[in-house]
Amino acid sequence: MSCGVVIERLKGKRPMGTLRSHLAVVLAAATVGVLSACDGGQAESTSRLSATDLSGFVRLNVPSSWAAGPMNAYLTFHDPDDGVERLRLDLTVTREDRRRMPTLGDYAFSRDFRRVAWIGADGGVRVGEVDDGTRAYAETGSVAAPREGRMEYALPQFSPDGSQVWFMSRTDDKKSWDKEDARWEILSVTAADPSGAPPQLRGEVAAPAEPRNDLRRTFVQMRGFLPDMKSAVVVSADNTLRILDSAFDGDDPRGLEYFTDGSELIPANFVHYTGETYFRLSWSENGSAGIGPYVIAFDMAPDGTVSNERVLFHRSDRTIRRLFVDADNDRLILSGDGYYAATTNSEVDPRPLFDKLTYTGREEKYTERSTLGLYPPEPG
Known part of the structure; x- marks a missing residue:
């Protein structure tokens, strides 16, 4: 009726x-x-999404098979205390016939998750914003693909305040990326009006390189990859470019991978806690960063000097695969065979929270899921 x-x-x-x-x-x-x-x-579908709505454990859900027919790509936000889905944002607008499944690397999100950027099937940069009423991202602008020869756009990222989209211009000849003199250009556009002006040249970086803003750090915080990367592209709080060089000492048994310019350090396979204090996971008390039953705390200066190493936890009954800093609640969350809340007091055993992240909305039959991290990564 x-x-x-x-x-x-x-x-x-x-x-x-x-x-x-x-x-x-x-x-x-x-x-x-x-x-x-x-x-x-309903009021829920028209109310403006708050910062609390757009927080918690964030998971990217993408179709794992074209054969299954049209399926949505979407973000889900899960409560950090019980793992239950409390918000879903539709990413269908980003799906195009790329002749492969979309992956985590195809997306960039602003720090508040209100904007998304991606490389379209035509090679251009596209930008979308979330519609609070429909709970879906809608395309709001784009940058046409480069016209010069075999050049391509890649690796978008947002500035810390979400007002700009930065991306790289490079040759599509992957064999040339490892050459000693290989360089990629770094460009930016205004997120609110990407086509309003030609992309602005912000600088260049030695190839291969990786974008590294706050969101991107959480994507790969427990996955080592730096031996293949020369540089990191960092957008500072004042929307200026910083280039950090990769640092990896193959002789160091800790196996720490990070970027640094001598004044700032960004970890790749370990986690920042506060100040110059970091955590890593390991199979042994003195082992390399990775996964394992040990949580090792240590101090690390921007030049890479490590000091004050100590065992924070040793869980002989389980393997810890991810470690999240829940700054808003002054705690750590460990995951492996479930999710556990922990303090930095090693005498207090981690407290079980929930077994797994769960869904209240429809779950697609053929879906691959990646946990982006726990947001916000910093207080406030």
């Missing part, structure tokens, strides 16, 4: 007798309720 029909029927009812005035009040309230529903649907 349509909203118009319901309203007309309500208006057509004429209360009679001594209850006329009372029923008139009830009728008016009912009519207002119907009008509210017709005007905007």
Whole structure:
């Protein structure tokens, strides 16, 4: 039954007798309720998403098979205390026929998750914003693909304030990326109007390189990859470019991988806690960073000097695969055969939270999922 029909029927009812005035009040309230529903649907679907809504464990869900037919790509946000899905954002707008499945590297999100950037099937940079009513990202602008020879755009990232999209221009000849003199250009556009002006040249970087803003750090914080990377592209808080060089000492048994320029350090396979204090996972008390039952705390200066190493936890009964810093709640969350809350007091055993991240909305049958991290990564 349509909203118009319901309203007309309500208006057509004429209360009679001594209850006329009372029923008139009830009728008016009912009519207002119907009008509210017709005007905007349920309150949940029209209310503006808050920073709390766009926080928690964030997971990227993408189709794992074209054969299964059209399926949505989407982000889900899960409560850090029970793992239950509390928000879903549709990413279908980013799906194009790339002749392969989309992966985590195909997406870049602003720090507040209100914007997304991706490389389209035509090679251009596309930007979208979330619609609070539909809970879906919609394309809001784009940058046309480069016209010069075999050049391509790649690896978008947002500036810390979400106002700019930065990306790299490089040759599509992958064999040339490892040459000693290989360089990639770094460009930027305004996120609100990507096509309003030509991309601005911000500098260049030795290839191969990786974008490294706050969000990107969390993507790979427990996955070592630096031996293949020469540089990191960092957008500072004032929207200026910084280039950090990779640092990896193959003779160091800790196996720490990070970027540094001598004044700033960005970890790749370990996690920043506060100040110059970091955590790593390991199979042994003095082992290399990776996964394992040990959580090792240590201090590390921007030049890479390590000091004050100590065992924070040793869980002989389980393997810890990921470690998340929940700064807002002043705790750590460990995951492996479940999720556990821990403090930095090694005498207090981690407290079980939940077994796995779960869904309240529809789960697609053929879906691959990647946990981006726990957000926000910093207080406030």
